[in-house]
Amino acid sequence: NKDVVYNFSAGPSMLPKEVLKKVQMELCNWKNSGKSIIEVSHRSQDFELVLEELEYNFRFLLNIPKNYKIIFCHGGARGQFSAIPLNLLGNYTNADYINSGHWSYAAAVESRKYCTPNIINIKNKCNKKILIFSMNDWKINSKSAYLHYCPNETIEGIAIHEEPNFENTVIVGDFSSTLLSRVIDVRKYGVIYASFQKNIGPSGTTVIIIREDLLHRSKSICPSILNYSKLLQSNSMFNTPTTFSIYVSNLVLKWIKKKGGLKEIEKKNQEKANLIYEMIDNTDFYVNNIIENNRSFMNVTFSISNHSLNHLFLKESYSFGLHCLKGHSIVGGFRASIYNSMPKKGIIKLIKFMKIFKKKYK
Numbered sequence: 312n313k314d315v316v317y318n319f320s321a322g323p324s325m326l327p328k329e330v331l332k333k334v335q336m337e338l339c340n341w342k343n344s345g346k347s348i349i350e351v352s353h354r355s356q357d358f359e360l361v362l363e364e365l366e367y368n369f370r371f372l373l374n375i376p377k378n379y380k381i382i383f384c385h386g387g388a389r390g391q392f393s394a395i396p397l398n399l400l401g402n403y404t405n406a407d408y409i410n411s412g413h414w415s416y417a418a419a420v421e422s423r424k425y426c427t428p429n430i431i432n433i434k435n436k437c438n439k440k441i442l443i444f445s446m447n448d449w450k451i452n453s454k455s456a457y458l459h460y461c462p463n464e465t466i467e468g469i470a471i472h473e474e475p476n477f478e479n480t481v482i483v484g485d486f487s488s489t490l491l492s493r494v495i496d497v498r499k500y501g502v503i504y505a506s507f508q509k510n511i512g513p514s515g516t517t518v519i520i521i522r523e524d525l526l527h528r529s530k531s532i533c534p535s536i537l538n539y540s541k542l543l544q545s546n547s548m549f550n551t552p553t554t555f556s557i558y559v560s561n562l563v564l565k566w567i568k569k570k571g572g573l574k575e576i577e578k579k580n581q582e583k584a585n586l587i588y589e590m591i592d593n594t595d596f597y598v599n600n601i602i603e604n605n606r607s608f609m610n611v612t613f614s615i616s617n618h619s620l621n622h623l624f625l626k627e628s629y630s631f632g633l634h635c636l637k638g639h640s641i642v643g644g645f646r647a648s649i650y651n652s653m654p655k656k657g658i659i660k661l662i663k664f665m666k667i668f669k670k671k672y673k
């Protein structure tokens with residue numbers, strides 16, 4: 312059906328229709344109060360309940376142990392590129408930064424303002440395909456305050472599916488484009504952070520999940536609005552929180568629960584991504600340049616061997632009802648971001664279009 316539009320944007324990105332309809336229904340009249348939840352004080356009982364519920368739903372879905380705290384913060388994941396060193400360095404002067412692509416490298420660059428990052432390159436090529444070294448081969452530094460990495464590089468579509476298992480190392484993960492898309496073992500990490508605008512909700516908020524023993528390492532120059540202990544003491548309300556995205560994301564998490572939780576979501580996400588990769592691998596017309604083990608289930612990147620067709624692909628896919636497929640300018644080509652809310656029907660429609668396009672221009 313050409314009239315149904317599927318939005319493959321990398322973030323802000325598609326939200327479940329069911330959630331958008333609920334927002335639309337209750338936006339002007341929250342629980343028959345005659346006003347909107349985004350018009351009331353963040354200190355009101357109504358909003359505090361929403362925030363409490365959101366935290367509960369994170370705990371439930373990710374099975375977060377009691378000794379981990381949850382913080383909601385402003386400033387996106389980029390804000391955390393500063394907050395992480397400012398909160399975790401303590402007396403250390405070094406930190407390990409795994410470089411697997413654009414975002415993990417950007418985090419390392421920002422950290423230079425506060426420490427000396429030990430940048431560890433883990434990308435290689437094998438038969439013209441990108442591969443990521445397995446964690447056993449990461450050359451980590453015992454004098455580092457923590458090790459930062461990004462399990463899903465949103466721009467390149469590179470994923471590290473392996474979970475970290477390093478003794479005596481504080482692992483920090485930028486989960487911006489993968490949190491809530493699969494099951495993870497929170498206990499493997501010191502800090503997990505993610506900005507909301509992919510699998511969690513509208514942009515504006517960042518969630519931080521931190522092991523409580525790491526809370527006392529902040530530098531005195533750390534701005535209060537990024538200081539984890541301060542944020543916790545004030546129940547993530549040191550300043551006015553992003554009430555709209557907090558409200559909507561709570562509905563998104565409830566939707567994930569209804570869908571069967573992360574186990575079910577993960578299965579569906581893998582199935583969806585594999586359908587596209589299979590289609591790409593079965594032709595010479597489309598190319599994905601990442602080895603199978605490191606392919607993202609969230610951001611499927613691909614190109615057409617004949618680059619002169621790029622413009623036409625975007626134009627015709629748009630008319631077909633497939634929006635926002637343009638790849639990030641750093642890598643070019645195309646990117647289908649297929650977060651939790653993308654239904655299988657959207658994937659089938661994309662594959663159908665890719666086949667039609669190939670036939671027409673091959």
Ligand code: PMP
Pocket residue numbers: 322386387388389390414461463464465466485486487488506507
């Ligand atoms: N890290 C990753 C993995 C991302 O995908 C993004 C943004 N898409 C960022 C960091 C930056 O996020 P923000 O714009 O919320 O600062």
